[in-house]
Amino acid sequence: MNERAIVSKTHHVIVGGSIAGVSAAMAMRQSGFDGMVTVVDAEPLLPYEKPPLSKKADPEQAVRPILPEEHYREHGIDLVIGLRVHRLDDEHRRVVLAGGGELPADRVLLTTGVSARRLGTPGEQLDNVHTLRTAADARRVFAGLHRGGPLVVVGGGFIGLEAAAVARTMGIDVTVVEATALPLLGPLGPAVARLMTRLHRDNGVRVISGRTVERYAGHGSVEEVVLAGGERLPAATVVVGVGVVPSDQLAAAVGATVHGGVVVDEYGRTDHPWLWAAGDVASQIHPRTGVRERIEHWDVAMRHGAAVGASMAGRPTINDAAPYFWSDQYGKSLQMFGRERGSDQVVVREGATPERFVAFWLRAGRLAAVAGLDEPKAVRAAKAILDTDAAVAPEVLTDPSTDLRALARRLARPAGSPAQSQPAKT
Numbered sequence: 001m002n003e004r005a006i007v008s009k010t011h012h013v014i015v016g017g018s019i020a021g022v023s024a025a026m027a028m029r030q031s032g033f034d035g036m037v038t039v040v041d042a043e044p045l046l047p048y049e050k051p052p053l054s055k056k057a058d059p060e061q062a063v064r065p066i067l068p069e070e071h072y073r074e075h076g077i078d079l080v081i082g083l084r085v086h087r088l089d090d091e092h093r094r095v096v097l098a099g100g101g102e103l104p105a106d107r108v109l110l111t112t113g114v115s116a117r118r119l120g121t122p123g124e125q126l127d128n129v130h131t132l133r134t135a136a137d138a139r140r141v142f143a144g145l146h147r148g149g150p151l152v153v154v155g156g157g158f159i160g161l162e163a164a165a166v167a168r169t170m171g172i173d174v175t176v177v178e179a180t181a182l183p184l185l186g187p188l189g190p191a192v193a194r195l196m197t198r199l200h201r202d203n204g205v206r207v208i209s210g211r212t213v214e215r216y217a218g219h220g221s222v223e224e225v226v227l228a229g230g231e232r233l234p235a236a237t238v239v240v241g242v243g244v245v246p247s248d249q250l251a252a253a254v255g256a257t258v259h260g261g262v263v264v265d266e267y268g269r270t271d272h273p274w275l276w277a278a279g280d281v282a283s284q285i286h287p288r289t290g291v292r293e294r295i296e297h298w299d300v301a302m303r304h305g306a307a308v309g310a311s312m313a314g315r316p317t318i319n320d321a322a323p324y325f326w327s328d329q330y331g332k333s334l335q336m337f338g339r340e341r342g343s344d345q346v347v348v349r350e351g352a353t354p355e356r357f358v359a360f361w362l363r364a365g366r367l368a369a370v371a372g373l374d375e376p377k378a379v380r381a382a383k384a385i386l387d388t389d390a391a392v393a394p395e396v397l398t399d400p401s402t403d404l405r406a407l408a409r410r411l412a413r414p415a416g417s418p419a420q421s422q423p424a425k426t
């Protein structure tokens with residue numbers, strides 16, 4: 001690093017080199033910021049994509065760089081990888097690295113994401129009891145699966161279910177243990193969670209709902225998962241996916257408001273004048289939902305990072321795209337735009353099967369979210385409807401003869417047309 005440049009140029013330090021941090025760095029450059037940009041990440045790898053980690057049986061194939069190394073060089077972005085940021089010294093405006101190194105920083109962006117929650121269940125420290133968030137985790141999980149099963153997945157969230165699906169395609173016996181009434185109940189609600197649960201059962205997964213794990217048993221390595229009530233499940237590998245904890249300690253330590261994540265405004269500013277935050281770690285009021293929340297989606301982290309990076313570079317930008325995520329299971333892609341709420345009216349398009357469906361979430365007569373399995377065209381068309389924020393009748397959406405693209409075009413007519421104020425009919 002060029003010492004003279006450090007003292008003479010404005011320096012933005014980004015803590016966390018994943019999709020939010022990398023997108024922010026690139027956006028700073030695209031917005032004309034010509035000071036120094038440094039991205040620091042604790043992992044010893046070129047920033048890589050996380051979503052493939054739970055979707056591929058071959059972890060080497062799963063670790064894909066977000067950008068080639070030369071891209072950072074060409075855009076004058078310094079990468080400091082394999083070093084954890086230990087502390088923020090806001091008095092002297094320095095970022096203190098583990099081992100004692102320091103980086104002067106005029107502004108700091110936190111894109112530190114989340115870490116896997118540990119419940120402290122007895123036996124959790126046994127070999128082959130894993131969480132799945134990093135490339136190293138994926139190597140450990142899939143090395144275990146290549147030695148054979150059974151696999152027990154604790155927690156029926158997306159990452160655990162994706163690992164379950166990969167294991168089934170490897171011919172491994174899989175049991176999913178979920179504490180609530182159904183896997184994916186939280187993010188998708190009962191109607192869609194039921195369809196996804198059936199998809200897994202139809203593919204040979206044993207799903208045990210409404211039960212918790214009491215302990216993991218084994219000699220050195222896990223051999224059994226013991227459920228509350230005493231049932232014992234044989235296990236050679238366990239994947240624990242029971243939620244995440246935001247990595248917000250650096251912000252909290254300098255007095256920035258932290259409340260289930262680093263609290264930011266619409267531009268990613270915290271209430272500490274030196275600090276900004278973006279991506280999974282940031283608690284924001286998303287313009288589309290109006291609710292303060294952290295959203296753990298790749299696409300949202302990418303867009304939020306880019307918007308906050310541009311804002312830090314002096315071009316105030318708000319990410320107002322509808323939240324989007326996807327999940328791949330058994331060669332099928334679940335896609336969702338928008339966010340569900342428990343109070344929404346949920347309707348499923350006629351003809352739904354666990355192999356293929358479209359579901360709609362309606363709020364105050366308007367489309368608030370859409371999800372589809374192996375229905376990319378319908379999901380895209382419904383997203384266009386969602387973007388209009390026009391009133392729409394549920395029976396129109398669930399009628400398989402409705403041309404959703406044509407409906408989106410009609411609803412997108414200028415405000416004041418009848419279609420904007422009355423629920424649309426076919």
Ligand SMILES: Cc1cc2nc3c(=O)[nH]c(=O)nc-3n(C[C@H](O)[C@H](O)[C@H](O)COP(=O)(O)OP(=O)(O)OC[C@H]3O[C@@H](n4cnc5c(N)ncnc54)[C@H](O)[C@@H]3O)c2cc1C
Binds near residue numbers: 020021050132326
């Ligand atoms: C296995 C897996 C599969 C997923 N699949 C999907 C999917 O299919 N679809 C989807 O929409 N989303 C998916 N996600 C979620 C998606 O990957 C996240 O929303 C996204 O990665 C968030 O990006 P981020 O940059 O905010 O944080 P993260 O990706 O969590 O990155 C944070 C980075 O900060 C670094 N860091 C933390 N603390 C420090 C520190 N003190 N010093 C230095 N570095 C630090 C970490 O090393 C990490 O690299 C998946 C996530 C995982 C783990």
